[in-house]
Amino acid sequence: MSxxxxxxxxxPVFAVILGIIAGAIVMIISGYDPIAGYSALLYGAxxxxxxxxxxxRQVTPYILAGLAVAFAFRTGLFNIGxxxxxxxxxxxxxxxxxxxxxxxxxxLPLAIIAAAVAGALWGFIPGFLKARFRVHEVIVTIxxxxxxxxVSNAVIRSVLSDQGFKSEKIHPSASLRSEFLQSLTxxxxxxxxxxxxxxxxxxxxxxxxxxxxxxxxxxxxxxxxASHYAGMNVNRNIILAMVISGAFAGIAGxxxxxxxxxxxxxxxxxxxxxxxxIAVALLGGNNAFxxxxxxxxxGALKVGALExxxxxxxxxxxxxxxxxxxxxxxxSSYLIRLVLTRFKKEGK
Amino acid sequence: MEYVIEMLNIRKxxxxxxxxxxxTLQLKKGEIHALLGENGxxxxxxxxxxxxxxxxxxxxxxxxxxxxxxxxxxxxxxLGIGMVHQHFMLVDTFTVTENIILGSEPTKGxxxxxxxxxxxxxxxxxxxxxxxxxxxxxxxxxVGMQQRVEILKTLYRGADILxxxxxxxxxxxxxxxxxxxxxxxxxxxxxxxILITHKLKEIMEVCDRVTVIRRGKGIGTLxxxxxxxxxxxxxxxxxxxxxxxxxxxxxxxxxxxEIENLVVKDARGITAVDHLNLTVHAGEIVGIAGVxxxxxxxxxxxxxxxxxxxSGSIRxxxxxxxxxxxxxxxETGVGHIPQDxxxxxxxxxxxxxxxxxxxxxxxxxxxxxxxxxxxxxYDKARQLIREFDVRTPDEYTKARALSGGNQQKAIIxxxxxxxxxxLIAAQPTRGxxxxxxxxxxxxxxxxxxxxxxxxxVSFELDEIMNVSDRIAVIYEGKIVAIVDPKETTxxxxxxxxxxxxxxxxGVSS
Numbered sequence: 001m002s003x004x005x006x007x008x009x010x011x012p013v014f015a016v017i018l019g020i021i022a023g024a025i026v027m028i029i030s031g032y033d034p035i036a037g038y039s040a041l042l043y044g045a046x047x048x049x050x051x052x053x054x055x056x057r058q059v060t061p062y063i064l065a066g067l068a069v070a071f072a073f074r075t076g077l078f079n080i081g082x083x084x085x086x087x088x089x090x091x092x093x094x095x096x097x098x099x100x101x102x103x104x105x106x107x108l109p110l111a112i113i114a115a116a117v118a119g120a121l122w123g124f125i126p127g128f129l130k131a132r133f134r135v136h137e138v139i140v141t142i143x144x145x146x147x148x149x150x151v152s153n154a155v156i157r158s159v160l161s162d163q164g165f166k167s168e169k170i171h172p173s174a175s176l177r178s179e180f181l182q183s184l185t186x187x188x189x190x191x192x193x194x195x196x197x198x199x200x201x202x203x204x205x206x207x208x209x210x211x212x213x214x215x216x217x218x219x220x221x222x223x224x225x226a227s228h229y230a231g232m233n234v235n236r237n238i239i240l241a242m243v244i245s246g247a248f249a250g251i252a253g254x255x256x257x258x259x260x261x262x263x264x265x266x267x268x269x270x271x272x273x274x275x276x277x278i279a280v281a282l283l284g285g286n287n288a289f290x291x292x293x294x295x296x297x298x299g300a301l302k303v304g305a306l307e308x309x310x311x312x313x314x315x316x317x318x319x320x321x322x323x324x325x326x327x328x329x330x331x332s333s334y335l336i337r338l339v340l341t342r343f344k345k346e347g348k
Numbered sequence: 349m350e351y352v353i354e355m356l357n358i359r360k361x362x363x364x365x366x367x368x369x370x371x372t373l374q375l376k377k378g379e380i381h382a383l384l385g386e387n388g389x390x391x392x393x394x395x396x397x398x399x400x401x402x403x404x405x406x407x408x409x410x411x412x413x414x415x416x417x418x419x420x421x422x423x424x425x426x427l428g429i430g431m432v433h434q435h436f437m438l439v440d441t442f443t444v445t446e447n448i449i450l451g452s453e454p455t456k457g458x459x460x461x462x463x464x465x466x467x468x469x470x471x472x473x474x475x476x477x478x479x480x481x482x483x484x485x486x487x488x489x490x491v492g493m494q495q496r497v498e499i500l501k502t503l504y505r506g507a508d509i510l511x512x513x514x515x516x517x518x519x520x521x522x523x524x525x526x527x528x529x530x531x532x533x534x535x536x537x538x539x540x541x542i543l544i545t546h547k548l549k550e551i552m553e554v555c556d557r558v559t560v561i562r563r564g565k566g567i568g569t570l571x572x573x574x575x576x577x578x579x580x581x582x583x584x585x586x587x588x589x590x591x592x593x594x595x596x597x598x599x600x601x602x603x604x605x606e607i608e609n610l611v612v613k614d615a616r617g618i619t620a621v622d623h624l625n626l627t628v629h630a631g632e633i634v635g636i637a638g639v640x641x642x643x644x645x646x647x648x649x650x651x652x653x654x655x656x657x658x659s660g661s662i663r664x665x666x667x668x669x670x671x672x673x674x675x676x677x678x679e680t681g682v683g684h685i686p687q688d689x690x691x692x693x694x695x696x697x698x699x700x701x702x703x704x705x706x707x708x709x710x711x712x713x714x715x716x717x718x719x720x721x722x723x724x725x726y727d728k729a730r731q732l733i734r735e736f737d738v739r740t741p742d743e744y745t746k747a748r749a750l751s752g753g754n755q756q757k758a759i760i761x762x763x764x765x766x767x768x769x770x771l772i773a774a775q776p777t778r779g780x781x782x783x784x785x786x787x788x789x790x791x792x793x794x795x796x797x798x799x800x801x802x803x804x805v806s807f808e809l810d811e812i813m814n815v816s817d818r819i820a821v822i823y824e825g826k827i828v829a830i831v832d833p834k835e836t837t838x839x840x841x842x843x844x845x846x847x848x849x850x851x852x853x854g855v856s857s
Contacts, residue, residue: 212715215702222697229654229684229692230706231675 007340011333012283012290014340016297019326026321027314036312041319044307045300051307053185056194057260059299061086063197064252065277066284066291067204068119068245073286074208075241076221081126081141082249083274084148085119087267089253091152092118094264095160097170097257107173112196112254119250120243122148127242131235137242145270153266166265176259191259198292200248205288207244217241249274279327298323352377352412352509352540353398353429359406360393367393370407371566373542373559375509380531380541382551382558382572384584386781388751390564391544395511398542399431400424427509430502434513436494438486444497445469445482448504472503476533492523499530510534511542516550517779520639521809521842528554546584546781548577549810560584585783593789596797598817601630604801605651605770610660610670612646612825620646622825623660628770633792633802635816635833637809639845643825644805645687648774651803652684653677654692665769678707683768685759687775687805693759694747701729701743704762728765736761737787753784760791771795774805789815809838823847 024034045055065082072079079085093115100107126140160167176191184190208214219227220237228234252273257264280298284290305319329336353375360368367390375381385391396402398409400418409416411427418424424431438447445466454461469482478496486494495515502510512531516524531541531554543555551558551572558575560567560583567583581589605628612621621643628634638644650657653674662670669677678684686692694703705714705725713724729743736757740750747755756776763771773792777785792815796802806812812819813833821829821844829844 210720211718212710212720213718215709215720219695219698219706223691223695225691226693226695226706229652229674229686231673231678233673 007337008285010340011336012285012294012330014336015283015329015333016326018329018336019322022325022329023318023322026325027318030318032314032318033312037308037314037318040308040311040314041301041304043304043311045304047307048186049184050186050188051303053181053188053190055296055299055303056185057188057190057299058303059295060191060193060197060259061252061255061273062276062280062295062298063292064200064248064255065273066280066295067197067200067288068248068252068274069277069281070284070286070288070291071204071208071248072123072241072245073281074221075217075237076224077127077130077238077241077245078138079123079126079141079242079245079249080138080278081122081144081148081246081274082252082277083270083272084141084145085122085246085249086253086256086271086274087145087148087152088122089115089119089250090257090264091155091253092250093174093254093257094167094170095155097174097262098160098168100174101171102173104173107171108176108258111170111174111258112251115250115254115257116247117250119253120247123242123244123246123249124239127239130242131238145274149267149270152264156264156266160264167263169263170258174258175262176255177262189260191255193255193259196251197255200251201288201292204248213240249277252277279323279330282327283330297326350377351375351410353542354410354413355394355398355407356410357407358394358397358404358409360390360397360402361405366564368397368404369564369566371561371564372407372569373566374569375540375542376557377540378535378538379556380535380543380554382543382545382555383561384545384548384551384558384580385561386546386584386783387753387779388563389561389584391561392513394561395431395513395542395544398424399429399511425505425507428507429509429511430505430507431511432495432498432502432513432515434515434517436498438494438497440485440487442486443482444480444484444486444489444500447486447497448482448501452505469500469504472500476503476530476537478530490523491518492520492526495519495527496530499534508538509540509542511544513544514546515543516545516547520807520845521838522846524550548580548782551580552577562586581782585781589782589786593786593793593814595793598632598796599799600632600817601799603627604630604665605803606661606663606666607651608661608663610647610650610662611658612643612650612655613658614646619658620825621650621657624822624826626820626827628801628803630769630801631796631799632817633796633804633815635804635806635812635819636822637806637812637819637841637845638822640807642822642845644774644822646825647822648684648687648772648803648805651677651772652682675707678766681769683763683766683771685756685763685771685773685776687778689752689755689759694755696748697746699744700733700738700740700747700750700758701726703747703758704729704732704743706762708766732758732761732765736791753780756780756784756788760788764791764795768800770801770803772803772805775807776804777806777808777811785811809841812841813838821845 027034027037044051046052068082069079093111096111096114122144126137126144129135129140130137156167157163176193178192181190208218216232216237219232220234224234276298280291280294284294301319301323305316308314308319309316351374355373357370357372358368359370371394383391397404400420400423409418416427448469449465454464466482473480480493480496480500515527519527535541555572557569557571559569562584607624607626610621610624614620636644649655651662653672656671661668664680669680690696708714713721715721726743733740733743738757739754776788792802804815816833819831819833820827
């Protein structure tokens with residue numbers, strides 16, 4: 001048992017190391033200095049208080065997006081629609097933040113709840129279609145991403161602004177920004193969202209592992225037939241899983257809308273956070289704690305990469321390649337597992 | 349002494365597990381040789397070594413006296429060794445001939461010479477009395493016929509030595525008899541056969557010699573004419589085994605399950621259960637005998653609420669339960685040992701402990717206000733594992749890691765523990781060895797003696813005859829006869845199952 005668990009931890013670690021090595025090779029081939037490149041990356045992510053603040057800020061939506069993907073996955077569903085659920089969550093949060101003037105204790109929770117509800121609704125639709133008509137959730141969620149993107153843009157133009165490209169700034173009473181956290185991190189954009197995302201991770205763990213609802217969701221995820229036999233309502237659980245998953249994604253959108261940007265603007269394309277959430281969930285083994293670690297890695301890569309062009313002349317595209325390589329090695333974890341077990345055998 | 353195959357002191361090790369420990373098997377020309385052992389005894393491993401799928405870690409293989417190295421199945425084919433797999437490897441949408449020639453197609457000018465192939469297949473089929481239509485599509489022929497196609501496949505490739513892997517597991521009693529005739533015809537023509545099985549009756553009926561293996565070790569080779577089923581069973585299991593399950597006459601009480609005019613359609617919308625009537629009383633075991641596909645599955649799924657029925661009535665202790673949800677039906681007092689334990693019975697990726705509360709997790713003490721109480725769950729699991737002799741490293745082990753027999757014991761433990769008034773057991777011993785079968789039969793009879801109603805569905809006539817107090821024969825979705833197991837024979841049951849009307853007196857329904 002414990003040996004198994006060790007392998008489960010070692011596999012993603014090895015995947016990351018292999019990804020970094022492969023990234024170094026790519027850098028050498030393209031004529032860049034990998035040591036300078038990775039030093040710049042590391043400095044850009046953790047080098048001083050400001051960078052640490054920025055990294056944590058970037059980690060926040062990654063945790064929530066990863067939780068959203070993982071929650072659906074644990075119930076046997078592929079929620080590719082985290083991106084769309086995040087966008088509608090962002091929109092809803094900012095709308096509440098702009099439209100109302102309330103005391104902070106009411107306004108901020110209300111905005112976050114609005115985001116969760118919007119994301120949940122966006123998750124409900126594919127869940128319902130899957131449960132009722134057996135329409136595959138992957139197709140529906142992909143389409144829902146586009147609907148979310150363009151509906152959000154239309155609403156921003158015609159409702160939240162006067163044919164402009166972004167909404168007004170939200171009222172301070174709905175903001176997650178914190179002067180205290182900013183002063184702590186040399187005026188980065190760090191906000192209270194990280195606390196919410198950590199709470200969300202605990203909520204996901206508790207819900208799945210400790211409650212009867214989680215027991216049902218996991219049972220349905222593993223074996224729908226046995227769950228039906230055992231008297232569980234399979235369709236209800238499918239919808240519920242997508243709704244909860246969507247709510248997590250919606251809150252991820254609220255982090256951007258109420259914390260990082262404090263507004264919402266017309267987007268030319270997807271934010272990418274929702275799709276990165278798939279990789280975060282995969283690397284984190286669909287487990288709440290693993291997702292936090294994976295999100296830290298992704299956040300650090302994303303933020304640290306900004307430093308690479310100026311400090312080491314390495315283009316940011318290369319960082320995307322490294323991230324892709326890491327995902328590649330995680331996805332081919334079977335190979336790493338094979339090498340690890342052979343290694344162990346020979347060590348005996 | 350002339351042996352066509354000699355496997356001498358074969359040893360095969362997987363990690364720390366010794367699957368074959370110096371096993372010797374010698375096959376004479378023209379004999380039917382049984383390889384007998386419980387599930388997991390190492391029969392399949394040994395045959396996979398012979399067929400070139402595994403390489404032995406020790407010992408040697410001789411074919412017709414010559415030492416050989418069977419590196420892969422192609423080598424086995426070249427040596428004239430053919431295997432009739434338990435799970436058929438056929439392409440459903442191809443014809444019989446197309447399946448047989450697959451991989452060694454005769455060609456004429458770059459095109460497959462299908463006519464020549466068909467002629468050859470027809471000749472082979474006639475020679476061994478297989479009666480296979482070379483032009484039929486696999487999807488359109490019965491399971492028994494598909495098996496003959498598998499046999500033809502090995503013959504077409506020139507096999508002299510045929511390995512049959514549990515060939516009767518999927519056949520009806522009549523088909524089994526036909527297969528036995530085919531096997532006898534094959535040895536008359538000079539073929540040699542190794543029959544992998546754990547069914548003693550078949551060995552006694554068809555085999556010349558038998559090699560018994562137990563937990564990876566060779567126990568010995570006997571002449572079938574000099575042994576008996578009891579001896580074979582105790583050699584196989586390693587202790588005394590009782591075939592005739594001991595039981596007292598039933599104390600039949602009030603009706604528990606009453607089914608009237610039940611109509612159920614299958615997934616394709618075809619009527620599978622057709623105005624069926626059946627009553628099961630407290631304190632009796634009613635066995636449903638029938639050929640697979642005559643509505644048994646639909647009947648059980650309708651009773652347990654897994655599928656909806658069209659019309660009729662299902663009453664449990666007088667209460668109408670037709671088309672209630674599975675949970676409502678479970679709570680009314682129905683226990684169900686499902687036919688497919690992997691599909692319905694267990695969440696294989698859950699620990700065995702969590703599987704023990706699959707229907708009761710939402711009740712106290714297993715949970716309170718939506719929060720699971722793992723101490724109560726695992727206490728219950730430990731109790732059931734002890735009581736039902738589930739062999740598992742611990743209660744946290746995933747159900748997937750357990751053997752079939754132990755998975756089944758876990759399911760039976762869970763179902764019986766809920767103390768249902770009606771226990772439905774669908775093929776409860778399928779794929780299990782004699783030790784586990786004996787255990788499960790005892791538990792079913794124990795429930796009966798506690799005054800519960802038991803409905804048993806099985807394709808094994810032995811089991812039906814042995815365990816039931818009444819036998820209901822199902823044919824095309826109807827109960828066509830109800831017979832007393834003490835007053836019937838397998839032949840009579842076989843005929844009734846095939847749809848012929850009962851002529852003798854004594855029909856009671």
